[in-house]
Amino acid sequence: MTEGGARILLGHGSGGKLYRDLVRDVFVAAFANPVLERLDDAAVLSTSGRIAVTTDAHVVQPLRFPGGDIGVLSVAGTVNDLATAAARPLALSAAFVIEEGFLVDDLVAICRSMAATAAAAGVPIVTGDTKVVQRGVADGLYITTTGIGEVVAVHEVSAAAVREGDVLLLSGSVGDHALAVLAARGEFHFETTVESDCAPLWDLVAAALEAGGAAVHFMRDPTRGGLATVLAELAETTGLGIDAEEEAIPVLPAVRSICDLLGYDPLTLANEGKMLFAVAPERADEVLGALRGCPLGARAAPIGRVISGHPGRVALHTVFGTRRVLDMPVGELLPRIC
Amino acid sequence: MTEGGARILLGHGSGGKLYRDLVRDVFVAAFANPVLERLDDAAVLSTSGRIAVTTDAHVVQPLRFPGGDIGVLSVAGTVNDLATAAARPLALSAAFVIEEGFLVDDLVAICRSMAATAAAAGVPIVTGDTKVVQRGVADGLYITTTGIGEVVAVHEVSAAAVREGDVLLLSGSVGDHALAVLAARGEFHFETTVESDCAPLWDLVAAALEAGGAAVHFMRDPTRGGLATVLAELAETTGLGIDAEEEAIPVLPAVRSICDLLGYDPLTLANEGKMLFAVAPERADEVLGALRGCPLGARAAPIGRVISGHPGRVALHTVFGTRRVLDMPVGELLPRIC
Numbered sequence: 001m002t003e004g005g006a007r008i009l010l011g012h013g014s015g016g017k018l019y020r021d022l023v024r025d026v027f028v029a030a031f032a033n034p035v036l037e038r039l040d041d042a043a044v045l046s047t048s049g050r051i052a053v054t055t056d057a058h059v060v061q062p063l064r065f066p067g068g069d070i071g072v073l074s075v076a077g078t079v080n081d082l083a084t085a086a087a088r089p090l091a092l093s094a095a096f097v098i099e100e101g102f103l104v105d106d107l108v109a110i111c112r113s114m115a116a117t118a119a120a121a122g123v124p125i126v127t128g129d130t131k132v133v134q135r136g137v138a139d140g141l142y143i144t145t146t147g148i149g150e151v152v153a154v155h156e157v158s159a160a161a162v163r164e165g166d167v168l169l170l171s172g173s174v175g176d177h178a179l180a181v182l183a184a185r186g187e188f189h190f191e192t193t194v195e196s197d198c199a200p201l202w203d204l205v206a207a208a209l210e211a212g213g214a215a216v217h218f219m220r221d222p223t224r225g226g227l228a229t230v231l232a233e234l235a236e237t238t239g240l241g242i243d244a245e246e247e248a249i250p251v252l253p254a255v256r257s258i259c260d261l262l263g264y265d266p267l268t269l270a271n272e273g274k275m276l277f278a279v280a281p282e283r284a285d286e287v288l289g290a291l292r293g294c295p296l297g298a299r300a301a302p303i304g305r306v307i308s309g310h311p312g313r314v315a316l317h318t319v320f321g322t323r324r325v326l327d328m329p330v331g332e333l334l335p336r337i338c
Numbered sequence: 339m340t341e342g343g344a345r346i347l348l349g350h351g352s353g354g355k356l357y358r359d360l361v362r363d364v365f366v367a368a369f370a371n372p373v374l375e376r377l378d379d380a381a382v383l384s385t386s387g388r389i390a391v392t393t394d395a396h397v398v399q400p401l402r403f404p405g406g407d408i409g410v411l412s413v414a415g416t417v418n419d420l421a422t423a424a425a426r427p428l429a430l431s432a433a434f435v436i437e438e439g440f441l442v443d444d445l446v447a448i449c450r451s452m453a454a455t456a457a458a459a460g461v462p463i464v465t466g467d468t469k470v471v472q473r474g475v476a477d478g479l480y481i482t483t484t485g486i487g488e489v490v491a492v493h494e495v496s497a498a499a500v501r502e503g504d505v506l507l508l509s510g511s512v513g514d515h516a517l518a519v520l521a522a523r524g525e526f527h528f529e530t531t532v533e534s535d536c537a538p539l540w541d542l543v544a545a546a547l548e549a550g551g552a553a554v555h556f557m558r559d560p561t562r563g564g565l566a567t568v569l570a571e572l573a574e575t576t577g578l579g580i581d582a583e584e585e586a587i588p589v590l591p592a593v594r595s596i597c598d599l600l601g602y603d604p605l606t607l608a609n610e611g612k613m614l615f616a617v618a619p620e621r622a623d624e625v626l627g628a629l630r631g632c633p634l635g636a637r638a639a640p641i642g643r644v645i646s647g648h649p650g651r652v653a654l655h656t657v658f659g660t661r662r663v664l665d666m667p668v669g670e671l672l673p674r675i676c
Contacts, residue, residue, distance in 0.1 A: 013674075016563050016667040040496060041558065042392035042423035044489055047385055054380035055431035055484055059469045085380035093393035095482040097435070129482075131397040133674065139475040144433040144467075146393055146484035151382055158378060220379065225354050329354040336351075336471060 006104040013098070013132030022130065026104070027094075030111035033124040035091070043126035045091055050151040052087035054078055057144045061336045063110065065184035067176070067195030068272075070143055071113030073338060076272055078147040079121045079200035080221040083275070086157040086209060087149025089123035089202055094145050096130045099138040110141065121200035123147070152206075155214040159237040162217045166306040167284035168242070169277040171204060171291055172197065172299040173250040174227050175266035177273070179258055181337045188262075194254045197273035204294045208277055211290030215283035220276050223338060226268040229328035230276055231304075231314045242314040244304030244326065267316075268329045270337050278306060344442040351436070351470030360468065364442065365432075368449035371462040373429070381464035383429055388489040390425035392416055395482045399674045401448065403522035405514070405533030406610075408481055409451030411676060414610055416485040417459045417538035418559040421613070424495040424547060425487025427461035427540055432483050434468045437476040448479065459538035461485070490544075493552040497575040500555045504644040505622035506580070507615040509542060509629055510535065510637040511588040512565050513604035515611070517596055519675045526600075532592045535611035542632045546615055549628035553621035558614050561676060564606040567666035568614055569642075569652045580652040582642030582664065605654075606667045608675050616644060 011018040028037060035043045058074045068076075079089045094114065098107070118125055155161070180196040182188065201221065209216055222230040227249065235242045251259075251266045259266050273296060279287045284302065291297035314326040349356040366375060373381045396412045406414075417427045432452065436445065456463055493499070518534040520526065539559065547554055560568040565587065573580045589597075589604045597604050611634060617625045622640065629635035652664040 010673045011668070014562055014667065016567060018668060019562070020666075038496070040423065041419040042390040042425060042485070042487065044388060044390050044423055044425075047387060047389055049385055049387060050382060051385055051389070051486070052380040052382050053429060053431055053465055053484075053486055055433045055465055055482070056467045057433035057435050057469045057482065059435055059471050081379040085378065085382055087380060087382075091391060093391055093484050095393045095395035095484075097395050097397055097480050097482075127391055127393055129394045131395045131480075131674075131676075133397050133477060136474070137477040139471065142435050142469075142480065144393070144395060144435075144482035144484075146391075146431050146433075146482075147380070148389070148391055148486065149380070158376070224352055224357070229354060328358075329352065330349070330356060335348045336469075338469075 008098050008100060008102040008104060008132055010100050010132050013130060026108055026111055027128055030115045031125040035124060035126040047090065048150055052082050052085040052149040052151055054081035055144060055146040057142060058338060059142050059336050060181060060338050061139055062184050063140055065196055066180045068198040069110055069113050070141060071110040072117045073198050073272055074143040074145045075114050075117040076198045076200045077338065078145040079123060079202055082147045082149035083202050083205040084219045084221060085151060086153035087151045089121055089147055089149050091126040091148045092118060092123055092145055094125050094128040094143060097138055097142040098130065098132050099140050100132055100135045102140055117200060121202055153209060157216060157219060159218055159234055162238045162278045162306055164240060164306055164308045165281050166217055166278040167281050167302050168304040169279055169288055169291060170249060170301055170303045171275045171297045173252045174271055174274060175251060175255040175269035177271050178269035178334055178337045179255055182334060192254055192258060197271055199273035199296055201273060201275050201296060204291060204297050205275060207290040207294050208287050212279050212283045212287040215280035216277060216287060217280065218278035222271050222274055222276055224270050225328055226270055228267040228326050231326060232328040235312050235314050239311050241307045241310040242304055243307055244314060244316050246316050246318045248301055248303045250299045250301055272338065346436050346438060346440040346442060346470055348438050348470050351468060364446055364449055365466055368453045369463040373462060373464040385428060386488055390420050390423040390487040390489055392419035393482060393484040395480060396676060397480050397674050398519060398676055399477055400522050401478055403534055404518045406536040407448055407451050408479060409448040410455045411536050411610055412481040412483045413452050413455040414536045414538045415676065416483040417461060417540055420485045420487035421540050421543040422557045422559060423489060424491035425489045427459055427485055427487050429464040429486045430456060430461055430483055432463050432466040432481060435476055435480040436468065436470050437478050438470055438473045440478055455538060459540055491547060495554060495557060497556055497572055500576045500616045500644055502578060502644055502646045503619050504555055504616040505619050505640050506642040507617055507626055507629060508587065508639055508641045509613045509635045511590045512609055512612060513589060513593040513607035515609050516607035516672055516675045517593055520672060530592055530596060535609055537611035537634055539611060539613050539634060542629060542635050543613060545628040545632050546625050550617050550621045550625040553618035554615060554625060555618065556616035560609050560612055560614055562608050563666055564608060566605040566664050569664060570666040573650050573652050577649050579645045579648040580642055581645055582652060582654050584654050584656045586639055586641045588637045588639055
């Protein structure tokens with residue numbers, strides 16, 4: 001990232017004055033809100049009763065990539081996990097593990113990204129922690145965000161609610177995030193215009209819930225392992241079959257080109273701003289329309305259906321007219337993309 | 339830690355099969371509870387309304403030390419931060435950043451420590467995340483825990499509630515944790531019997547609240563920066579003065595010896611199983627009695643008082659009969675002790 005300027009010292013990870021100065025000058029300055037500003041060991045919130053909790057460690061490398069940075073990612077990823085539980089984001093915590101020598105200006109820039117993304121999602125960052133480790137035992141910065149949300153749906157939104165006949169809607173194109181990070185890492189020997197899709201999706205999910213109500217049975221953001229993993233898990237968990245149409249799954253031309261060239265399957269690539277919905281067929285059109293009415297859902301599409309046939313498995317009807325079983329990847333070909 | 343056995347691969351950090359196997363065989367096996375077993379992206383909980391949230395990143399080195407390990411620490415530290423807000427622990431999340439090559443058996447052992455500590459504190463670990471980074475960019479394992487608690491006190495427990503005349507009660511001896519970790523790191527050229535005090539303190543705090551009710555004005559666990567930092571912050575935040583008696587502050591003989599030998603001040607050393615209370619004078623004896631009735635509070639002692647004199651500052655009456663201003667340390671002499 002940038003050169004020169006003040007750097008993080010081991011002393012910034014103490015409980016003493018350097019630590020307090022860092023908290024005030026960087027974190028509180030960026031995330032300004034009354035709960036955080038109390039600087040208590042725990043933040044106190046009021047809730048209506050049913051809450052959702054999720055946590056994500058972020059180790060993406062490089063820290064900045066086309067379309068975002070670790071700050072955007074850490075907020076969006078957590079907001080999106082809350083959204084899968086139909087939970088409006090209420091508060092975030094953020095814990096930083098920082099490598100000694102990290103530039104304070106880069107930390108400030110990342111905190112500004114977090115703050116802007118959190119503001120866009122309407123959620124305050126209410127508490128946090130910072131540890132500093134010696135040079136060489138962290139890759140600049142790791143951020144763990146935890147989200148607390150208020151569950152707004154009165155019906156159950158989970159794999160257990162999925163039924164035969166449900167239509168699978170995808171909010172947009174797949175593969176953008178993973179390829180943007182790989183490109184930023186210099187792993188391709190050519191230029192690309194692919195940008196990460198990382199963005200908080202609560203507004204999109206709220207629109208889907210408003211349009212579909214209890215007909216929205218399931219939501220999941222296809223991050224690590226990609227859409228293939230989400231579909232395979234859904235089939236396995238429900239014991240139902242899934243038919244998916246390869247041609248219906250949006251893939252940007254630039255992503256398609258790289259995948260064709262290098263042999264990646266876009267369905268196994270990570271996304272950070274997409275959501276898959278399983279919706280009862282009688283309301284699928286309304287939900288699709290609501291998604292398309294959102295800036296982040298303009299390319300939403302029906303990509304498949306839940307069936308009673310081939311239970312526990314996903315059949316992908318390919319663009320070549322053949323059918324193949326879609327399974328989750330075994331390991332990780334592309335580490336540290338989130 | 340131990341030698342031989344299966345090791346963590348980068349693929350364990352994927353969203354694929356290796357990842358799922360790790361989650362089921364290690365984390366779900368250790369933390370078994372119905373919310374976690376759903377393996378949803380977000381855990382859903384019911385609460386009574388007022389909740390507390392806190393997060394802590396743990397980077398202690400070595401991972402195992404006399405009296406505990408990073409697993410005990412990660413649960414106890416978070417439960418204790420919730421306790422400072424008079425919040426009964428309701429749920430924990432745990433996010434792991436693991437270095438490629440880490441022994442799976444060591445991860446299992448650490449998860450068992452977490453599970454045992456969480457069980458002792460009566461709190462389930464309901465959600466989590468795991469990322470794997472390449473060899474050399476983490477020191478084995480970092481764990482970030484976030485706690486959600488239900489606030490049980492109807493009165494405000496915070497620095498803002500502290501009044502002139504309040505008695506300061508400390509639940510036990512200071513300095514044990516920091517010295518146990520330093521000894522385990524081989525930084526002393528002699529043997530010591532000092533063990534970390536790391537333990538969850540909710541039962542102790544609940545006993546204090548039951549005995550003292552609204553007379554319990556403030557609680558804080560003196561971790562990084564030690565008791566000196568907590569007292570200096572309290573004086574600064576309240577604008578009141580604090581008189582503390584050095585002789586009254588419990589220090590174990592083995593800790594005292596090392597401090598005398600090496601020039602450490604036990605008041606600036608980190609603790610992971612101690613709590614400082616500010617209590618209205620008319621109820622201080624009841625609260626002290628309640629603390630002493632708890633296994634973790636047997637050595638509880640009154641160590642000072644909040645006064646109107648020397649506002650914003652802490653005066654320590656030393657064992658030599660002199661008085662010195664007690665301030666928080668500027669940086670960190672002892673990194674990575676939590």
